[in-house]
Amino acid sequence: MKLKEVKFIMEKRILGKTDFQVSVVGFGGIPAQRLNEEQVLELLTEAYDQGMNFIDTARGYMASEELIGYALEKLGRDKFYLATKSMDKTYKGIIEEFNQSLSFLGTSYIDLYQFHNIKTFKEYDQIMSDYGAYKAVKELKEQGKIKEIGITSHSKEVLDMAIDTGLFNTIQYPYNAVETQGEELFKKAKANNIGVIVMKPLAGGAIGKGEIAIRYILDNPNVSVVIPGMDSISQVLQNARAGIDRRAMTEVEKERLAKEASTLGAEFCRRCGYCLPCPQEIDIPSNFLMEGYYTRYNLQDWAKERYGAMSPKASDCIECGICETKCPYDLPIRKMLKDVVEVFN
Incomplete structure (x- = not known):
């Protein structure tokens, strides 16, 4: 599929200590696993045409890496900064996962490799142990197979501590109109020149006003890039518009978003899928x-x-x-x- 000359000007921000100038709206790779090769190729072609240059996927997202790899082979690996991640915490295990990622993505290097969903200090200690995953990832970075190292978590406390270590160039954490608890964390990350990647920008699909929800996030100057999941061209266009048309939110838009967020409370599903598979095969x-x-x-x-x-x-x-x-x-x-x-x- 032939790429068009990029005609839209999407805002770019530097991703922390890296020299990556990333589009403020990136392509979240979770929903790709529900599609086929040609559909993912079509989505990433449109994403590039709209000015997106950052892809986030993971070894744990089923077929996502393989499908994205197919698209990158057609479009050109150099068109995107590519981020992936692994939940493995051991030296041997993460090397195996990393090599699988390289194979599926059809690349010789990963721009940003992240430790995925580190839930507790105990898990963090495991990846940092003598036979832990960090040692392996550091070696892969020294070999030029990884450019930058990051960490993702749903625990504010774990990421707060990770920032203090100076060992990570990016953090990834949920942030949206409902979940604003990360704002001080993001401020601290920015002060330490650490890139902030926002996941769950629509609260796992619970927030329906996509463009407004993303504009709300991008109004935070401490955020580097937001990665909404996308499985249709209409979603790509809507999400991209938030990074292209960087006008301030109106009071009416703020009220609409606040009203929707207020209906959710704290007890709602973000559709991250970590609860699956269910032994009874319930989706x-x-x-x-x-x-x-x-x-x-x-x-x-x-x-x-x-x-x-x-x-x-x-x-x-x-x-x-x-x-x-x-x-x-x-x-x-x-x-x-x-x-x-x-x-x-």
Whole structure:
């Protein structure tokens, strides 16, 4: 697929201590796993044409790396800064994961390699131990296979400590109109010249006003790049517009976004997918999504029809609780699935 000459001017920001001049809106790679090769190629072609030059994926995102690798082979590896990550915490394990990433992505190097979803200080200590993952990643960097090292977490405390070490050039953390607890963390990162990558900009799809939600995030000068997941051309265009048309939010837009955010509270699914797979094969995030359509977006008939077609669904939960041990937000998933059943029964 032939690339057009980039005609849109998207704002760029320097990613911390790196020399990467990244588009303020990047391509989040989680939803790519639901698509095929040609669809991902089409999305990344449009993303580039809209001025995006940063891709974030992960070894744990199923087929995402392989699909993105196919697209990069067609478009040219040099068109994007490429970030991926691994949840492995051991020296040997992360080298194996890294080599898999290189193979799937069809590249000889990774621009930004991140330790993925470090939940606790114990996990952090594990990657920093004598036989831990950091030693391996540092060696790969010395070999030129990795340009920069970053860390992602849903724990503000872990990232606060990681900033103090000076060992990471980027952090990745959730931030949106509902979850603003990272603002002081971002300020500290900027003061230490550490790049800030924002995940969950739409609170896992719970916030429907995409362009406004991203503009809200980009109004924070401490944010380097926001990485909304995208699985359609319309999403690419909407998300890119937030980085191209950098006008200030109006009071009306702020009120609309605040009103939507206020309906969510703290107990809502961000659709990160870490709870999966469910032993009963329930698509847990999709059940919560249908409930949201029913209760928040006045789509009762549409949501009820689609929930009814799910098999298995929330009513098939046996309350084993495995999902709750994997949720980075410590959500009471079993209770929330019961609430879904109540809504649709």
